[in-house]
Structures are given as structure tokens and as C-alpha cells.
Amino acid sequence: MVTIIRPKKIISFEDFKEIWQYRELLFFFAWRDLKVRYKQTAIGVAWALFQPFFTMVVFSVFFGGLIKIPTDGIPYPIFVFVGLLIWQFFSTSLTDASNSLIVNQSIVTKVYFPRLLLPISTILVKFVDFFIASIILVGLMIYYQYIPNLSGLLILPLLLIISFFAALGGGLILASINVKYRDVRYALPFFIQILMFLTPVIYPPSIAGKYAWILSINPMTGVIKAARSALLGGAPINWELLGISGVACFILLIVGFIYFKKTERYFADII
Numbered sequence: 001m002v003t004i005i006r007p008k009k010i011i012s013f014e015d016f017k018e019i020w021q022y023r024e025l026l027f028f029f030a031w032r033d034l035k036v037r038y039k040q041t042a043i044g045v046a047w048a049l050f051q052p053f054f055t056m057v058v059f060s061v062f063f064g065g066l067i068k069i070p071t072d073g074i075p076y077p078i079f080v081f082v083g084l085l086i087w088q089f090f091s092t093s094l095t096d097a098s099n100s101l102i103v104n105q106s107i108v109t110k111v112y113f114p115r116l117l118l119p120i121s122t123i124l125v126k127f128v129d130f131f132i133a134s135i136i137l138v139g140l141m142i143y144y145q146y147i148p149n150l151s152g153l154l155i156l157p158l159l160l161i162i163s164f165f166a167a168l169g170g171g172l173i174l175a176s177i178n179v180k181y182r183d184v185r186y187a188l189p190f191f192i193q194i195l196m197f198l199t200p201v202i203y204p205p206s207i208a209g210k211y212a213w214i215l216s217i218n219p220m221t222g223v224i225k226a227a228r229s230a231l232l233g234g235a236p237i238n239w240e241l242l243g244i245s246g247v248a249c250f251i252l253l254i255v256g257f258i259y260f261k262k263t264e265r266y267f268a269d270i271i
Helices: 013-021 023-039 044-066 076-103 117-143 150-180 183-197 205-215 219-232 239-270
Strands: none
Touching: 013 023, 023 117, 044 076, 044 117, 076 117, 076 150, 076 183, 076 219, 117 150, 150 183, 150 219, 150 239, 205 219, 219 239
């Protein structure tokens, strides 16, 4: 008796059921990525702290100290670090998810398992990095004697879920394209860098004046703006903008799943 496994072209409930059946493999992939990243580094998980910290320092010197970007009375290092936390979670998740199939080429070509596990597992690791980097935010608030809005922590899981949807949806599309066209691997970091300056990470959306609506097209704008409003107070949360961001990211996730399933059958042949 021979069993032939063929990837389906469309997404179905069976896909989610299969992911649940392979959940142990999913967490194994995530744990493997976490160990490989820090196994031969001298300072280990401290890299998750140093990268956002030094980025925050550079932005604080140039944009907070020299250009004097307005932050509504919030210390600029705190203001920019909240944006960096969300942005780096999204950008690194998108980058690693896009390269997940290429990095695991030997596994993809030799054994069957739900290919969706690879991009999902790479993003799970970023949750660990996010919470490690959050230690710096706590330290900044203690240093500047800034009292955060603790009730704003309740909305943080929602913001991370929306960011997860955006990174996974985009990552699935780019991972599928990356299998055939390796240009994605080299072009994506450049476009992410450009996109960061089109996202209110280092400045408030109000600085764009009458053109602030252009920034609202970017789904991450609503997420970062809501994070600052929830944690730092000041302006109330723009639920309408956050809702639009959530819907847009969810649609991106569905499109990513559909495109991934349609191209999945060719991965092992052309990777």
C-alpha cells in the first residue's frame, strides 16, 4: 500500500489540524533556532539587548538630541524604544520567515512535514527576543523616572498578534518567491530599512502634518501608535486606525497562506 502526499492548493481546516498534530516539531524548530543563534556567541542572549539598545542610542543622539523631534513631553529614548520594540519584532520576523525555506533546504527536500512550520517557528523565536529587549524599556523608565500606564500592558498581546499576522503573511509570500528567485534574500533588508523611515518609529505621525494620512496606509503605523498611547499615555488609542491595521494584517495573512499553499508543491523541486 502506497500513500501519496500532495500539497493542497487552497487552505483548509486540515492545514490547521496538521499544524496542531506536528506541534512538537514546531517547537523543536523554534528551540533549535534559538540555540543555534546563541550557541557560539560570547555574550549569548545579550545580543537581543545590545541591538535595540545601540539603535536607540544612535537615534536618540541624532533625532532626539540634534534634530529635536517633538515627543509630547516623553523622553525621546523611551519614545523611540517603544517603536523599536514593535518594529524590530516585525522586521526581523519578516526577514527570517522569508528565508526560512532556503535556510532549511536540506530538510525540505528530504522529508515530509507541513512546510508552514518553518516560517511560523522562526517568528516564535522573535517573541523571546521581544521580551528580553523589553528589559531595556523597564530600565529606561526607571532611569528617567517615568511612570508608564500599566493598564496599557493589557493591549500588548493584541498588538503582538497583529504584528505576527503582518510578519507571517508577508513572510509566507516572500518565502514562496524566495525559493525560485533568490534576489528576495538580498533585496528585502534594503526595503525593510526604507520602510522603517515610512513608519513612525523615530518620529510621531503628527510630524508629517497634512500628509500624516499617508503613514496610515502602513499597517504598522496603527500598531506602533497604539503601543505608545497605551504604555506612555498622552493621546488616547486610535481604535479606528488600530482596527484598520488589524484587518489589513489579517487579510495579508490569508493572502500569504493561500499563495504559500498554491506554490508549496514546487518547493522541493526547485529549492
